[in-house]
Amino acid sequence: MITGGELGPGDRLPVEKELAERLGVSRGSLREGVRALTVLGVLDTRQGDGTYVTSLDPARLMSSLQFVVDLHGDTSARPFHAVRRVLETEAAGLAAHRITPEALEEARAVLDLAARTLAQDEVDHAAFIEADTAFHRIVSEQGGNPVVTALVEAIAGRTFRERLWRGRHEEGAEERTQRDHEAVWRALAAGDAEAARVRMAAHLLDVEESLPTPARLDEAAQPDES
Incomplete structure (x- = not known):
């Protein structure tokens, strides 16, 4: 009913008895289906009010990918980062033609x-990572493809430990970032799509090649005594 367009974002599903009869399934099977679609972010069950179709926003529907990254990030980080590099490189190229003056100013800030x-005597690595993430989010959003943005967020947003290790232990890593x-910002400001792609690809390749091993990641969980 949803994929066929009969039910859209925000629509309320028919009551359970009616829907089960219409679909020709038992009410128990229907409940299982509703639970599964709720976990996937397709449906939202509201106590005492009924079940509704969500906004079907890509970010919501792809949120489960974040859990996949969590499960494999420490041991299989490179494949995920390779996907991120492909997506963000293209997003940067698209953003060069689409970025608004407001977004460009936000990225500058x-x-x-x-x-x-x-520039601080003692660098707050976590704060730097937050700024790093915010910059990449702006670029991907300005690419104009919400699916790409959702995928980038799912992958890049779950790599805190790796970037924290890199900032603490790889000399000059944050300065290179x-x-x-x-360089990416200048390409965006100039509306140069090819330069934006090249700069973003080079940046993410540098990050990808310096990813820590799982054993070294454990060091990121320890207090920074430097």
């Missing part, structure tokens, strides 16, 4: 915040 963080981001 994020980069300035990251620069101030790096900042320079790379600045």
